[in-house]
Amino acid sequence: MTTCxxxxxxxxxxxxxxxxxxxxxxxxxxxCARHQDxxxxxxxxxxxxxxxxxxxRGDAAPLPARAQRTRFLAIAASLVAGVAAALVVLVAAPRxxxxxxxxxxxxxxxxxxxSGAPLSAAAVEAVLRPAGMRxxxxxxxxxxxxxxxxxxxxxxxxxxxTPEGPxxxxxxxxxxxxRPVRFDEQGYAGVVLPAPRGSIAVVGQxxxxxxxxxxxxxxxxDFGA
Amino acid sequence: MNRADGETDRRRRFGSLCxxxxxxxxxxAWWLGRDRGxxxxxxxxxxxxxxxxFDSLADExxxxxxxxxxxRREFARSFExxxxxxxxxxxxVAAESAVLAAPEDERLAQMREAIFRLDEEYREPLVLQxxxxxxxxxxxxxxxxxxxxxxxxxxxxxxxxxxxxxxxxEPES
Numbered sequence: 001m002t003t004c005x006x007x008x009x010x011x012x013x014x015x016x017x018x019x020x021x022x023x024x025x026x027x028x029x030x031x032c033a034r035h036q037d038x039x040x041x042x043x044x045x046x047x048x049x050x051x052x053x054x055x056x057r058g059d060a061a062p063l064p065a066r067a068q069r070t071r072f073l074a075i076a077a078s079l080v081a082g083v084a085a086a087l088v089v090l091v092a093a094p095r096x097x098x099x100x101x102x103x104x105x106x107x108x109x110x111x112x113x114x115s116g117a118p119l120s121a122a123a124v125e126a127v128l129r130p131a132g133m134r135x136x137x138x139x140x141x142x143x144x145x146x147x148x149x150x151x152x153x154x155x156x157x158x159x160x161x162t163p164e165g166p167x168x169x170x171x172x173x174x175x176x177x178x179r180p181v182r183f184d185e186q187g188y189a190g191v192v193l194p195a196p197r198g199s200i201a202v203v204g205q206x207x208x209x210x211x212x213x214x215x216x217x218x219x220x221x222d223f224g225a
Numbered sequence: 226m227n228r229a230d231g232e233t234d235r236r237r238r239f240g241s242l243c244x245x246x247x248x249x250x251x252x253x254a255w256w257l258g259r260d261r262g263x264x265x266x267x268x269x270x271x272x273x274x275x276x277x278x279f280d281s282l283a284d285e286x287x288x289x290x291x292x293x294x295x296x297r298r299e300f301a302r303s304f305e306x307x308x309x310x311x312x313x314x315x316x317x318v319a320a321e322s323a324v325l326a327a328p329e330d331e332r333l334a335q336m337r338e339a340i341f342r343l344d345e346e347y348r349e350p351l352v353l354q355x356x357x358x359x360x361x362x363x364x365x366x367x368x369x370x371x372x373x374x375x376x377x378x379x380x381x382x383x384x385x386x387x388x389x390x391x392x393x394x395e396p397e398s
Contacts, residue, residue, distance in 0.1 A: 012380040046351070048336075050351075050352055079370065223358050
């Protein structure tokens, strides 16, 4: 049985860690579950902070030193209120937008109905590899795989066949969410899950247990390929 | 394929890898050295070394990890030469303020600076994990460490960030 200390050491190093022990402890301890959610939210900010844009040498002028001091002093004030406050900024505004964008994309993607024959592993890999990902066998057969333009970025778009029906999977490396965002729009039910890099949207129509399927898909994705 | 065609193909493949991976290599080198000029020099030198040993790369799918490892080694060489110049973190913050700035998001700039101020032993695995997407085992392999040591560093990296940002620190034991 995982103790609170073990759980926190584990998720402190790997906020997106899963596994039976972690999941069981999350269910038993709301404080630890919240702590992991906070760490995941913080990782979303870390990910964006690390993604610096490096202009060629000599292009940019340094900021005044005073601005630097002021900015750093604002750290505590800005984040001491907790990552929950940050989540409002991070998640609340884009929440509705991301659902609408995902549904609009699914509606307008020709050929992505999931009715085709299963694709080869190589075909799926070719779509995921540029995003640095791989799909394991646990997700189910993939009947559609393409690199699509979403929100101005090229993202992998898959249709995975499940016993409950086909689900669409969009890998949104550039869009972060701090916790699962569920939506139900225009006949589509979906969930956007936080991922080590960005997020993953799983969308279906009339799929009874979308959360379980989304988790299954999520766990089949290797983000370190 | 004759010899000339083979060389052309080799150059094309290497050029393609450089084009797609250079931004990540540069970002990684910058987070290691916290100096844009140093990062550019390190990446340039690393790519030259990579070109010379390109034939040793058996699987081009693993090119990114291979190049990052070369950048690490090159950085270690270059850093020895510049260690004294890079000892003042406040001066580094001022010098790299343009890269650290995020005018559209103050909170992002704060986090960026907090990461910038982390010790290298914590900053590097954090960059490899969060930005580059490597597993802790892969990071351990790249850094020549045990996985447990990487986990400890990652835990401490986040704990220090929380501390720097005024959030409650986590007990380590």
